[in-house]
Structures are given as structure tokens and as C-alpha cells.
Amino acid sequence: MIEATGLTKRYGATVAVDNLSFEVKPGRVTGFLGPNGAGKSTTMRMILGLDTPTSGQVTIDGQRYRDLHQPLTKVGALLDAKWVHPNRSARAHLAWMAASNKLPKDSVDKALEMVGLTAVANKRAGAFSLGMSQRLGIAGALLGDPEVLLFDEPVNGLDPEGIVWIRTFMHRLADEGRTVLVSSHLLSEMALTAEDLVVIGRGKLIAQSTTQEFVDRASGTTVKVRTPQLDQLAGVLHQQQLVTRIEDVENEGKVLFVEGDLTTDQIGETAAAHGIVLHELTLQRGSLEQAFMQMTGDSVEYHAHDEIAAVTQLDAPSGAEVAAGPKEDN
């Protein structure tokens, strides 16, 4: 388990990570999502003790990385596939890593085998393609058979085959009970890879939830309702603080659209309670990327109002209330 509390990193005037708190649980793939420059890599460097936080701390099973004994057996990481000496062979690269943590002799061959680099193990790493470098990086991460794994944008620049390979790999690692944290700036990618999400924008936490919850909320669902008692239903829903909009849809006449994150159940029950007849009740979902942009864009907007808390707190019991918050301000 990785636990960050109040993690903050400043580089001169730039606040790369801003009072970030989150948890990454074992046995699941957790996506670390944020647009470019959000502070994902900086956070990962702090997890690994490479950069020192300006304030706050991050621990792995309660221990700071720098206090770990033979850390490769506990935490494996691939932050940048290019962090290899180009004139060193893949085998030599893994060999010094193995020696540093007194790993068994066969660990290098096993890791090479696992990522399918055995055939090119003695070639210089500088001649590797991006996909091969990425595999070498993953071999390095897996070398010590660690419980915790960090991958920074591992699918960047990979072809579809490579992407599927990595995705499958992550799931296998999580299924084995490991803690897996994978960063990405693509929600669509994370929706396929991760079960949990930690979402950041401009160094601040935007959301921590399951991917499903986030996608449901992020994609700004709209419920489409057709009913002969349009005005009556709209009135009742207004009383429930819901935003509605009536539109003329071709061939369907007047249709009621209810905005915000809510379930069709809620509307159906409300209608029944007031004896309103429904002809159609459909959940409509926006595009993921668009929604993600909107959410991370929001985070910027909300900095100004200092109302980030309203957006960030996702442990609130019902998603509906939380999402209603930012919408009202729009």
C-alpha cells in the first residue's frame, strides 16, 4: 500500500505537487491520471525517494522509501525507459541492479525471460526500439519480485500490440496481489487498465475513486425522459434541485433532459410517486476524454474560487451530490 499525505513539491516558483493525499491499495491496478504537467512523474519520483518533498510525506507500507532495506525486493518501478546506459547490454544493466540488492543469480535471466528479451540480452541497450526499452524497464522493475510496482506512462509510444501486452501484464501483477500504480494522461486508456483512479490536475487531487465511479461521474450523464406530463415532471424535479432542459426532438416532440450525475432509478421513482406516466427513460453518456478535460479544466477554474474541496472529496456517500457541486457553478 502506498500512502501520500499532504505531499507538496515546489521547484522554485512552480508548484508541481500541491498538498496531495491519496492511497493505493494492493491487489488492484490503480491509475494515476492527469493531464501533461499535472505532477504525476514528480509524485512518482517522491514515492521513490529521488526527489525530496517540500512538505508532506509518502510511505510504502508505512515506511519511507529511503528507509527500505534492499528496496528492489519491495518496490519495482519504471519511470523512464531511457534511464539506461546506451552502451551497456540489457543483461549488464539488470546484473548491476540485481547485485545491488543481493538478488539471486537467476533473477536476471528470469526477468529477461518474462519480458521476452532473452534473445537480445547481450545487445547494447542504446540499439533497442522503444518497445524493447520499455520491456527492459519492466524487467528492471520486476527483478526483485516486488509487492509494489510503479509505472510512469508505460504505454507511451507503444504500438497496439505492446499496449495490450502491458495492459495484460498489469492485470496479472495485480491479480497476484501486488500494488500497481500506473500513470497516464489518457482516461480512455485508464478506463481499460485501472480499477481505481487517483486523478490530479495542476498538482492537486481532483478525485480518488473506482474507475467506474469516476467514469460515471466524469462523463456527465444526462437522462432523457419522454412523458405526456412534461411540465408536471419538470416541476417536481426542479423541487429536487435538478437541472432540466426541454428540447424539441425531431419525430419525438418535446423531450425532457435532466442534467447531472443521477440515476434513472431516482427519476423513475419520483415519476411513480407523483403518478406521472413515462414513455422513455434513458441514460446518456458523454465522451470520456471530453469529460476528463472538463474535469481537469474545472480543477484549474476552481483554484481561483478556492472551492477545490467540493470537487475533490469523493468519499462523500452519494455521487450525485458531489457532482452537482461543480455543475451549479457552471
Add this chain to the structure above:
Amino acid sequence: MSVITVERIKLFSTRSPWWCMIVAAVLTVGFAALTTGFLKGADEQQATIFITQPGAQLSQMVMMVMAALAVTTEYRFGTIRTSFQAVPQRAALLLGKTAVVAFLSGVIGLIASFGAWGVGSLFASNADLSINTGAEWRLLAGQGLVFAISAVIAVAVGILIRQSAGAIAILILWPLLVENLVNLIPKVGDDLARWAPFANGSSFLNQGQDFGLAGAGAGGSDFALSPWWALLYFAGWAAALMAIALFSASKRDA
């Protein structure tokens, strides 16, 4: 000591350290051949051990470049981060690197000095080049110590500067230029020069040598300390720089 193994694997798994070591050894031996190979008659008989060693300082430079590169290439290629990730006790890891690099430099220093002496003995076979005074032993065997200590300084500078060109420029300009130019400063210049670190490294080697053909002042004459104190002083500089470098590496972001 796993950090020693780590740094040994790192150093020997790329080619450039090998080249530096070969060049360093060949330079000193080659210069010895040049300075002794063309001596005739009376000149040849006057040859001393000292004149077999003119290439040593150049070889020492080459080894310092290798030592600095052993650190700066790690920063350049980002492997320093992988290294600190594998061994978060940064000072321990960097000391391991220092030990490996300094040991190798020392060995090359010995190969260079004794190799040069051997070649000199071969070419100037009519001269008495046998090693029989303490000073002569100090000149040849001491080269190993001076090479090792200067490698420590080079690693420290590499850690502090992190960048190849800058580190190498400092390491070459400092002993060759800065330590000689301070002489020109009025009043304090002479003292500064006598107390400069690399000057004391040379002073350790050169005191009490028979400069022979090279002329009386060839190895310097204005020494601040006796040979072994001079060496200790030189080593003190290396230790101080290394301490600062290790402190800095532990504090700064990798």
C-alpha cells in the same frame, strides 16, 4: 560489499573506461620511450628515474577524466536515478563508486610509473636506473597513491557538477592552469601556490629526486610540507571535497 560489485559491473560493462585506462598506461610508457630513447653517450649515462616519468601527469589527467565520467554519465543517462532507487543510501553507493574508481586509478598509476621505468631502463641501459633510494621508491610506487587520490577528487567534482564537460574542464584547468596562475597574484600568490592541493601531490613525488638531465628545478623546489605530510594534505583535500559531494548528493533531488 554489494556497492563495490555494483560499481565494478557498471564500470566494466561499457567500453570507455577500458580505453581511458589503456590510454593512460600507454601515455606514460610512451613518454618514457621518447625521453630516454634518443639519449646518447654522456647524456644517456646521466638519465635518472625522474626523467622516465614525464607522461605521468598526463596519464593522471586521463584517469581523472575517466573517474569524473563514471559519475557524470550516470547523470547524463539517468542511471543515477535507477542507482539511487536500487540503493537509497546514496553516500554508500557513491563511496562504492569512489572506491572502485580510485583503486583502478591507483593500479593504472603503478602500471604507468613502473612501466615507464622499465622502458627507460631498456632504452637507457647504460644509466643507473636501479631503484635504491627511498625517494625513488616513493616516486614510482607513490604514483599509485597520487593517481588514486586525484581520482577521488575527480569523482567528487563529478558528483557536484553532474555534467561531463563542466567537470572535465574544472579538473583539467585546476591543476594545469589555476594552480600555476595563482603564482602571479602579488604577495599571497606564492603561498597559495605552495598550498594548492595538486602541487602537494607532486611535491610528495618530487621531493628529494635526482632531476638529472631535466634540470635542478624540474620537479619544483618550493615545498610547503615534507613528502608524506604533503600527501596527507592532498588526501585531506580529496576527503573534504568528497564529504561535501556526498552531503550534496544526499540532499539534492536526483
